[in-house]
Amino acid sequence: MKNKTSYGYDLNKMNNECYQLRKNVMSVIYEAKSKGFSLPRIEVRIVNGGQKNIVGYAYLNTNIIHISEKYAKINKANLTHLVLHEIVHAVTGFKHDKKCYLMKPIIPCCPLLTKTWTAFEKYIKKNKERTLVKQG
Numbered sequence: 001m002k003n004k005t006s007y008g009y010d011l012n013k014m015n016n017e018c019y020q021l022r023k024n025v026m027s028v029i030y031e032a033k034s035k036g037f038s039l040p041r042i043e044v045r046i047v048n049g050g051q052k053n054i055v056g057y058a059y060l061n062t063n064i065i066h067i068s069e070k071y072a073k074i075n076k077a078n079l080t081h082l083v084l085h086e087i088v089h090a091v092t093g094f095k096h097d098k099k100c101y102l103m104k105p106i107i108p109c110c111p112l113l114t115k116t117w118t119a120f121e122k123y124i125k126k127n128k129e130r131t132l133v134k135q136g
């Protein structure tokens with residue numbers, strides 16, 4: 001029996017190919033941490049099937065992201081943009097913003113990594129400030 005997730009996707013079975021795809025996604029998370037971003041443990045799953053126009057998704061404020069099998073294989077710039085976009089959803093709970101380079105619902109054709117990382121930093125800082133206000 002297949003394990004259905006959102007948007008009609010199925011979770012991939014964990015095998016050597018799936019581990020490699022997951023490793024591709026995890027490398028973006030490790031890069032973010034190496035750049036000094038403090039992120040919680042993020043659950044990463046590779047999915048297949050589902051709605052073809054949705055290449056990844058996250059459950060808001062749950063630290064869970066799902067990346068489609070096809071997009072876990074794409075070039076570094078697109079994968080980085082996609083993963084950071086989903087991390088913003090999963091970690092901060094921020095939704096799509098058509099005016100933001102990173103948080104538009106559609107990935108740019110050839111994303112610029114400097115713009116992607118700059119936008120990601122703004123969301124992580126904004127979330128940290130929001131958390132401090134709630135605690136204070």
